[in-house]
Amino acid sequence: MRRREFCSVTLLGGALALPRLGSSAEAATGDIAAIRLSGAATTIGSKELVEFTRGFRGAVILPASGEYEQARRVWNPMHDRRPAVIARCADANDVSRAVKFARQHDLLVAVRGGGHSFPGYSTCDGGLMIDLSAMREVRVDAARRTALVAPGAWVSDVDTATGKLGLATTMGQISDTGVAGLTLGGGYGWLSRRLGLACDNLLSADVVTADGQLRHVSASEHPDLFWAIRGGGGNFGVATSFEYRLHEQSPRVYAAYIAYPFAHLREILELFQETTARGPRELSLDLSIEAADDGAPLVAVYGCHSGDPGQGPALLAPFERIAKPYQSVHGPDTYERVQHQSDGPHLSKSFHYLKAGLVAEFTPGLVEALRAFAPSREVFVYMQNASGAVSDVSPTATAYWNRKAMVNLMVMGTWRNAADTERIRAAIRATWEKIEPFSLGFYSNLSDADPSRTGRNFGDNYARLTDLKRKYDPGNRFRLNSNIPPRGA
């Protein structure tokens, strides 16, 4: 096995000095109240905490620490949780120690990569948060066209390091999304139509399994575990590094935003479907149903052509002809800027909720359901392209099953006032009830679905996944995810 540990704790090229808990005043705060895997209360003694931190290269952050309030935050403030202990790891050895510590105290575990989980799976109340946010290094091997990526890296870390060399791989569309959660659960983006999912470009990974062992996984080493982590999410262990295949990517692309009055929804859906079926794979289009600043409902096409930018105008001409746009902005741009165009602040201050599912076609029933939807400033529909090279891979070749979709359709809400939460969630659920019958199942990276429905989402892969879960995590320690229970549990 090739040894390739990330042992630095580098933040965007700058060294981060990590404070430690040792025999410090923090340790003297005494025992810490915590929650076991079963949900029962427990305590962790201060001596055991001190023992845990001995040899730990990162930081162990406790509720009494000044850093704790910031460290416990995740992207979606809907999930305002308080882990008993935050183990901010500096390397794979720290991760292994943290997993063993969780076993020793039978703790509930949350694993935090980029912290972008909509349903808040990367935090918990009373458990151990294994925090990978200090591990963001990206090493590109231009000759081999590979990138070795640490598990706390953001999409922008990978894009920046690879883009400098005219290379890229599929990453998500928001720059501060964690590559770890994104890749383990699949990974759609502007390049997935051409290059497949992020997990389809994974060549190998290092994973700390529930027994605390670090395993290198690839097509030839622990191939069953390598199969499972490509779509099975964080169910099988904590990934401590990812090796991706890279592809040539010109920094210049062609980007588009064309919005139409809502009355044109039907024609736009038809043209979108036709372009998705027959257009070049370099052209990736998303759709949204959103409200303009004055509240007027719009249907909008977002696009990125990652091939020759000179072809952009001709490819988008049908969208100019089909109806008079409300707004049309398209032209050459940089891939880097496109990857930042939808960013909000890191660690959002707004609340977020969504229901989502994969959709294969705009059937008449679905078109009617979408026509009945009234977007507002807070609630909109976004459809991310899920077609093209994603479907070249057999559904059983990796754990990622749902490969026949055209779009990932999301009904999303974003709001500021906590008092609006129940009203907006109810509106999203009511809209989703009408759309869900037309979906193929959910994209596990976006789901807060009832666990009893997770099986359907993994299709014929589910039985094998439950077997592998029993092999690698028989106690279901890694359960804060789109959870696959061990067979027989």
Ligand SMILES: Cc1cc2nc3c(=O)[nH]c(=O)nc-3n(C[C@H](O)[C@H](O)[C@H](O)COP(=O)(O)OP(=O)(O)OC[C@H]3O[C@@H](n4cnc5c(N)ncnc54)[C@H](O)[C@@H]3O)c2cc1C
């Ligand atoms: C604003 C926004 C934009 C998004 N855009 C896209 C997009 O363009 N394409 C797309 O496909 N998805 C997108 N997503 C969904 C995204 O893929 C998931 O939210 C993904 O889980 C984020 O990964 P993370 O590491 O940031 O998440 P986290 O919240 O840190 O973790 C999410 C899940 O992964 C597990 N996990 C994280 N790191 C590890 C690890 N190293 N080992 C094992 N398990 C781990 C966690 O335990 C948790 O279950 C978006 C989400 C948001 C909020």
